Amino acid sequence: MKSLHDFLFGLYPYIALSVFFIGSLIRFDREQYSWKSDSSQILRKSQLRLGSMLFHLGVLVVFFGHLIGFLMPEPIVLALMSERAHELLAMVGGGVAGVFSIIGLSILIYRRVSDPRILSNSRTADMVVLVIIWLQLALGLLTVVYSSSHVPGYDFGALIAYVQGIVIFRADNAALILAVPWVYKAHIFLGLTVFLIFPFTRLVHIWSGFAAVFYLFRPYQLMRTHRKLAPRRIP
Numbered sequence: 510m511k512s513l514h515d516f517l518f519g520l521y522p523y524i525a526l527s528v529f530f531i532g533s534l535i536r537f538d539r540e541q542y543s544w545k546s547d548s549s550q551i552l553r554k555s556q557l558r559l560g561s562m563l564f565h566l567g568v569l570v571v572f573f574g575h576l577i578g579f580l581m582p583e584p585i586v587l588a589l590m591s592e593r594a595h596e597l598l599a600m601v602g603g604g605v606a607g608v609f610s611i612i613g614l615s616i617l618i619y620r621r622v623s624d625p626r627i628l629s630n631s632r633t634a635d636m637v638v639l640v641i642i643w644l645q646l647a648l649g650l651l652t653v654v655y656s657s658s659h660v661p662g663y664d665f666g667a668l669i670a671y672v673q674g675i676v677i678f679r680a681d682n683a684a685l686i687l688a689v690p691w692v693y694k695a696h697i698f699l700g701l702t703v704f705l706i707f708p709f710t711r712l713v714h715i716w717s718g719f720a721a722v723f724y725l726f727r728p729y730q731l732m733r734t735h736r737k738l739a740p741r742r743i744p
Contacts, residue, residue, distance in 0.1 A: 519683035525705040532708025546714040556620040563613025570606035579672040604653040611646040648696040662688040
C-alpha cells in the first residue's frame with residue numbers, strides 16, 4: 510500500500526501534468542479544427558443558459574481559489590490572515606462555489622441525457638468528462654464537511670505543503686498526506702485525472718478562454734477600405 514500511495518501521489522502528479530501540457534501543445538499543433546467546445550446550443554437552448562452560467566461561475570471561483578489558496582507562499586498568506594481564517598475562507602468560499610458548480614453541471618447533464626437529439630450527438634468522451642467533473646465537485650464538497658468536523662488525520666497545512674511540494678519537486682512529497690482521510694486523497698487523485706484526460710477532450714477550449722485575455726493587449730489593426738475609385742477624366 511505504501512508503494513501504491515507513493516505512485517499515486519508522488520509520481521502520478523507529474524505524469525498527469527506532463528500529459529496535460531505536452532498533450533495540449535501537440536493537439537493545438539496537429540488538430541486545431543478539433544479545438545472547440547462542441548456547443549449543443551443549436552439543438553436546444555432550454556436549460557443551457559442557467560446551467561452553463563451556474564457551472565462556469567462556480568468552477569472559475571473553485572479553480573482560482575485552489576490556484577491562489579494553495580500556491581500562494583505561506584509568509585504572504587500569514588501576512589494577510591491567520592491560518593484558521595485561511596482555512597475558513599477555503600471552506601466557505603469553496604463550498605458556496607462548489608454548490609453553484611454542481612447544481613449547474615447537474616442541469617447540463619440532465620439536459621444532455623434527457624434530449625434524444627443532444628444525446629445522439631454526444632460523444633462518449635463528453636459524458637465521461639461531465640461525470641468525472643461532477644464526482645470531483647461532489648468530493649470537493651465532501652472535503653468541506655470533513656474539514657468542518659476535523660476528523661483524525663486532517664491537516665490543512667499538510668495539504669497546502671503537498672500541493673506546493675508538487676511544484677517545487679519536493680522529495681518524498683507523498684508522505685505529507687499519508688495519514689489524511691480517504692476523501693482528500695480521492696479528491697486529489699480525481700483532480701489529477703482531469704489534467705490527464707484534458708488534452709483528449711473538449712476541455713481544451715479552456716486554454717482559448719484564458720488566452721483571450723491577451724486580446725486586450727494586442728496592437729491596433731490598420732484597416733484599409735477597398736472602395737472602387739471613379740476613373741480619372743482626361744481633360
